[in-house]
Amino acid sequence: MLIEKLNLKYYRNYDELTISFSDKVNVFIGENAQGKTNLMEAIYLLAFTKSHRTTKEKELIKWDKEFAKVSGRVRKRNQTIPLDIIISSKGKKAKLNHLEQRRLSDYIGVLNVVMFAPEDLSLVKGSPQNRRKFIDMELGQIQPKYVYHLGQYQKILKQRNYLLKQMQRKQTKDVTMLHILTEQLVSHAGEILERRFRFLDLLRSWAAPIHYGISRKLEQLEIKYSASIEVLEDANREKIEHIYMEKFREIEDKEIERGNTLVGPHRDDLIFYVNGMDVQTYGSQGQQRTTALSIKLAEIELIRNEIGEYPILLLDDVLSELDDYRQSHLLNTIQDRVQTFVTTTSIDGIHHETISQADIYRVEDGKVHY
Numbered sequence: 001m002l003i004e005k006l007n008l009k010y011y012r013n014y015d016e017l018t019i020s021f022s023d024k025v026n027v028f029i030g031e032n033a034q035g036k037t038n039l040m041e042a043i044y045l046l047a048f049t050k051s052h053r054t055t056k057e058k059e060l061i062k063w064d065k066e067f068a069k070v071s072g073r074v075r076k077r078n079q080t081i082p083l084d085i086i087i088s089s090k091g092k093k094a095k096l097n098h099l100e101q102r103r104l105s106d107y108i109g110v111l112n113v114v115m116f117a118p119e120d121l122s123l124v125k126g127s128p129q130n131r132r133k134f135i136d137m138e139l140g141q142i143q144p145k146y147v148y149h150l151g152q153y154q155k156i157l158k159q160r161n162y163l164l165k166q167m168q169r170k171q172t173k174d175v176t177m178l179h180i181l182t183e184q185l186v187s188h189a190g191e192i193l194e195r196r197f198r199f200l201d202l203l204r205s206w207a208a209p210i211h212y213g214i215s216r217k218l219e220q221l222e223i224k225y226s227a228s229i230e231v232l233e234d235a236n237r238e239k240i241e242h243i244y245m246e247k248f249r250e251i252e253d254k255e256i257e258r259g260n261t262l263v264g265p266h267r268d269d270l271i272f273y274v275n276g277m278d279v280q281t282y283g284s285q286g287q288q289r290t291t292a293l294s295i296k297l298a299e300i301e302l303i304r305n306e307i308g309e310y311p312i313l314l315l316d317d318v319l320s321e322l323d324d325y326r327q328s329h330l331l332n333t334i335q336d337r338v339q340t341f342v343t344t345t346s347i348d349g350i351h352h353e354t355i356s357q358a359d360i361y362r363v364e365d366g367k368v369h370y
């Protein structure tokens with residue numbers, strides 16, 4: 001798929017921008033703080049309705065303006081699809097084909113994006129939250145149902161935690177209500193976990209050979225799912241739900257004592273190993289970077305396999321960080337098939353092959369020159 005056209009209005013440091021792209025590689029060059037990441041962020045927002053760097057949407061609106069708008073024209077399966085995100089003090093609107101979509105699950109997934117930015121190293125190095133966010137975003141963009149179940153899960157989890165807090169403070173003893181919420185929670189938890197397991201199967205099968213290639217056939221990558229319950233990954237939804245129910249029964253008193261939900265997909269994690277070694281704890285910076293890159297490249301193939309088209313690739317400030325060997329590996333993966341957006345402060349660190357085939361833009365103070 002492609003983004004043919006992008007339009008920004010009052011987005012970050014942009015006043016108004018209309019820009020068309022090459023369907024191959026687009027390179028954005030500019031000094032620090034000129035608006036390169038803002039541009040990548042705008043494309044990301046169009047795909048996920050969320051920024052990759054902030055949860056405070058007000059920050060996206062240009063200072064002293066009332067609203068921000070990002071519009072794009074996506075080309076997918078020989079159709080042109082208009083997308084708009086409008087952010088104002090009244091909230092956020094997501095439009096597909098000019099019609100507002102109230103449910104995120106009806107919007108997310110039209111534009112598929114894989115982003116690789118410096119902070120993606122936190123996929124390996126950071127907290128479990130980073131890795132859960134990764135699964136949630138990636139799985140969400142290929143399965144609208146996942147977005148739905150996750151949203152429901154989070155809503156019920158909040159209610160359940162609230163009730164547990166009240167029970168902890170002895171303000172209520174409503175065990176019946178607790179059991180109702182537990183059952184609802186478990187029905188979504190089962191969906192989430194089963195879908196995560198299937199997703200991981202796919203991710204592993206793509207990521208391991210890619211990692212092996214990037215590491216010059218030296219490293220075997222393994223990905224383990226660390227669940228807060230004891231469950232085998234080939235378990236089906238009924239089985240998973242059953243295990244959750246048993247566990248919640250077993251820990252009920254403890255949960256009331258703590259005033260918190262102690263197991264569930266919101267407590268799970270991923271662990272990456274190369275040649276049997278935990279990369280987060282023992283991996284070198286290079287190994288951590290290679291792992292993150294392998295996972296991102298795997299995602300490209302995974303999405304292509306699930307959706308039938310390649311996603312768009314955003315490489316914010318990372319290309320020049322990769323050595324020649326890894327850059328060419330990345331280029332081999334994208335070749336001419338993936339519309340790619342690259343940002344950099346200097347053209348020097350970038351493979352001449354990439355540059356020679358790319359459209360080059362200069363970014364300066366919220367303006368883009370072709």
Ligand code: ATP
Pocket residue numbers: 011012013014030031032033034035036037038039058059060061062063317345
């Ligand atoms: P670097 O090379 O350092 O990564 P960059 O070109 O990626 O730089 P961006 O992060 O895209 O830089 O842009 C940062 C600029 O945008 C900063 O100058 C910042 O002050 C400005 N900016 C951020 N948010 C807003 C906003 N809401 N309104 C106006 N300007 C903003």
Ligand code: MG
Pocket residue numbers: 036037038316317
């Ligand atoms: Mg930047």
